[in-house]
Amino acid sequence: MVDTVLQVEGLTRTFDVSKPWLNRVLERDHKQFLTAVDNVTFGIERGETFALVGESGSGKSTIAKLIVGLLKPSRGTIAFDGQPMSFESGTAMRNLRRRFQMIFQDPFASLNPRWRVGEIIAEPIRTFGLASGADVHREVARLLEVVGLSATDAGKFPHEFSGGQRQRIAIARALSSKPEFIVCDEPTSALDVSVQAQILNLMRDLQDEFGLTYLLISHDLSVVRHMANRIGVLYLGRIVEVADSKRLFTDPQHPYTRMLLDAVPDLALSGRRRTPVTGEIPNPINPPSGCTFHPRCPHVMDICRGDPPAQTPTATGAAACYLLTEPVGS
Amino acid sequence: MSQTEQSQTERGKTPGRLARAWDSDIAWSFRHSPVAIVAGAVSVLIILAAIFAPLIAPHDPFNPATLNLMDGFTPPMEPNAFTGNVYWLGTDNQGRDVFSTILYGARISLFVGFAAVILAMVLGIAAGLVAGYRGGWVDGLLMRFADVQLTFPSILLALLIFGIARGFIPPAYREEMAIWVLIVAIGLSDWVQYARVVRGATMVEKNKEYVQAAKVIGAHPAKIVLRHILPNVLGPVLVIATIGLALAIIAEATLSFLGVGVPPTQPSLGTLIRIGQGFLFSGEWWILLFPSITLLALALSVNLLGDWLRDALNPRLR
Numbered sequence: 226m227v228d229t230v231l232q233v234e235g236l237t238r239t240f241d242v243s244k245p246w247l248n249r250v251l252e253r254d255h256k257q258f259l260t261a262v263d264n265v266t267f268g269i270e271r272g273e274t275f276a277l278v279g280e281s282g283s284g285k286s287t288i289a290k291l292i293v294g295l296l297k298p299s300r301g302t303i304a305f306d307g308q309p310m311s312f313e314s315g316t317a318m319r320n321l322r323r324r325f326q327m328i329f330q331d332p333f334a335s336l337n338p339r340w341r342v343g344e345i346i347a348e349p350i351r352t353f354g355l356a357s358g359a360d361v362h363r364e365v366a367r368l369l370e371v372v373g374l375s376a377t378d379a380g381k382f383p384h385e386f387s388g389g390q391r392q393r394i395a396i397a398r399a400l401s402s403k404p405e406f407i408v409c410d411e412p413t414s415a416l417d418v419s420v421q422a423q424i425l426n427l428m429r430d431l432q433d434e435f436g437l438t439y440l441l442i443s444h445d446l447s448v449v450r451h452m453a454n455r456i457g458v459l460y461l462g463r464i465v466e467v468a469d470s471k472r473l474f475t476d477p478q479h480p481y482t483r484m485l486l487d488a489v490p491d492l493a494l495s496g497r498r499r500t501p502v503t504g505e506i507p508n509p510i511n512p513p514s515g516c517t518f519h520p521r522c523p524h525v526m527d528i529c530r531g532d533p534p535a536q537t538p539t540a541t542g543a544a545a546c547y548l549l550t551e552p553v554g555s
Numbered sequence: 556m557s558q559t560e561q562s563q564t565e566r567g568k569t570p571g572r573l574a575r576a577w578d579s580d581i582a583w584s585f586r587h588s589p590v591a592i593v594a595g596a597v598s599v600l601i602i603l604a605a606i607f608a609p610l611i612a613p614h615d616p617f618n619p620a621t622l623n624l625m626d627g628f629t630p631p632m633e634p635n636a637f638t639g640n641v642y643w644l645g646t647d648n649q650g651r652d653v654f655s656t657i658l659y660g661a662r663i664s665l666f667v668g669f670a671a672v673i674l675a676m677v678l679g680i681a682a683g684l685v686a687g688y689r690g691g692w693v694d695g696l697l698m699r700f701a702d703v704q705l706t707f708p709s710i711l712l713a714l715l716i717f718g719i720a721r722g723f724i725p726p727a728y729r730e731e732m733a734i735w736v737l738i739v740a741i742g743l744s745d746w747v748q749y750a751r752v753v754r755g756a757t758m759v760e761k762n763k764e765y766v767q768a769a770k771v772i773g774a775h776p777a778k779i780v781l782r783h784i785l786p787n788v789l790g791p792v793l794v795i796a797t798i799g800l801a802l803a804i805i806a807e808a809t810l811s812f813l814g815v816g817v818p819p820t821q822p823s824l825g826t827l828i829r830i831g832q833g834f835l836f837s838g839e840w841w842i843l844l845f846p847s848i849t850l851l852a853l854a855l856s857v858n859l860l861g862d863w864l865r866d867a868l869n870p871r872l873r
């Protein structure tokens with residue numbers, strides 16, 4: 226019954242961060258690899274918004290790039306609507322590509338400054354051959370109005386727009402190939418707070434109107450809470466907890482999730498006791514053994530330093546923590 | 556009512572190309588830089604004079620039928636002792652009007668300069684785009700080649716290319732091919748700086764999100780490079796091209812002065828200077844001086860224009 230749009234299975238991506246060959250030989254160093262994404266598995270159902278949250282360097286953006294094919298996975302598979310993505314050229318991949326799109330973080334970098342807005346939005350239409358001639362202009366005008374801009378804006382250059390308007394243009398471009406699934410990589414983090422809500426509400430309206438499925442990448446828990454149905458929490462390239470949005474905020478299972486939630490400042494100054502965030506995300510080139518969170522974890526046990534914990538089912542998802550399987554105090 | 560309102564706002568939003576060009580930052584910077592105005596005026600004057608040389612020149616210096624050896628060595632603005640003819644800038648040993656030879660000489664100098672810069676630009680931009688976008692061993696190979704070429708002075712390299720090319724061309728065609736060989740020699744010795752700048756700019760641009768957006772929809776790499784990246788790396792290229800034009804004109808003059816450039820039957824400014832320096836110590840100073848001043852004015856004004864353009868296009872200096 227479950228209609229899965231995107232299934233990610235055991236996704237792993239390592240980067241070679243070795244010094245140049247000559248330095249390695251002279252300094253007797255070994256090759257060094259950074260595991261940015263480590264054995265990540267999740268699925269996204271049609272029509273929902275799945276959010277990935279985590280600190281800087283947790284591998285959020287790498288996952289986004291892997292899914293849209295900007296990076297090749299080292300291991301693991303990505304399947305879109307049941308079809309594995311190969312990212313080789315070919316008509317099958319071409320047809321798949323039309324059905325997913327991406328919205329980028331920085332609206333000042335994501336629009337080619339030398340192109341007119343109309344050309345920018347028309348690029349996917351032309352690349353996929355969805356329309357030709359005057360139909361392209363009509364479609365561009367329609368899309369501009371869908372995202373709350375004016376049809377006459379097509380003749381302008383990106384620098385004539387504000388950050389929020391540029392992000393609307395980027396959304397119009399993403400919609401122009403009539404996709405089903407959109408990867409949103411921190412779509413509001415470069416925007417003013419007052420504009421963020423407008424863009425997020427626009428994205429929600431468009432989701433209802435076109436039946437879109439979103440993968441939302443964000444470090445901002447308030448954005449995630451506003452948008453997501455389900456949330457995956459990333460730490461050092463691994464998913465430590467997946468749960469329904471409400472459940473995650475009210476009843477976090479993993480100590481890292483709890484720490485993240487405690488770190489959100491609230492204006493009410495409720496005076497509730499918080500566990501302050503301690504430490505920083507470790508160097509991913511040389512991650513801690515076992516559960517990579519153990520050096521920062523307030524509940525660390527001996528077993529945490531051994532093998533990494535497996536995903537344990539929770540009420541609405543899963544979490545990878547020995548607290549859920551081992552009796553406390555063992 | 557609403558119809559007219561809309562057409563008015565549209566007219567207000569899209570003024571003519573000329574008006575927009577006049578309003579642009581570059582035009583503003585130009586209007587407020589006396590150096591750029593003077594340098595621009597001198598460059599345009601010399602370029603126009605060179606283009607319309609056949610119409611402007613009072614004599615045709617390369618038609619032996621119109622030459623009178625008796626007119627030889629006429630000083631500027633003085634009547635010739637035998638014929639009584641007056642020449643503005645005097646004549647050379649063969650009675651050729653120096654002013655006319657300068658016009659025709661500037662024509663050849665500018666043609667060689669522009670053509671060499673275009674050749675260097677095309678080669679350099681292509682190499683820079685490929686190296687910067689592909690990266691890896693392609694980048695390594697192209698850039699090490701460029702490094703090796705940079706270790707030789709470009710004039711030496713031009714001499715080398717010139718010599719090799721002459722070896723391949725049958726003697727009968729050498730005279731008429733000389734200009735093209737010169738262009739290839741200067742162009743091939745100058746491509747490296749374009750390649751380096753374009754490579755650097757390409758490496759910056761290719762990681763920007765608008766390029767990633769094009770990759771996500773599976774746009775062809777050639778299309779990404781030519782339509783997305785190329786327009787965004789042309790700014791700095793324009794600056795080097797302007798300064799490169801001055802350098803190419805000087806390189807041509809140097810080669811012609813050394814006697815390996817264009818043949819004396821189609822003298823460039825460099826050839827004229829070479830001919831003129833032979834008469835310096837016998838007192839006929841004008842044969843050397845006027846071509847030299849023209850070359851100096853041309854190279855200096857183009858160079859100053861390049862400097863101004865570099866500053867005007869550099870957002871950090873605004």
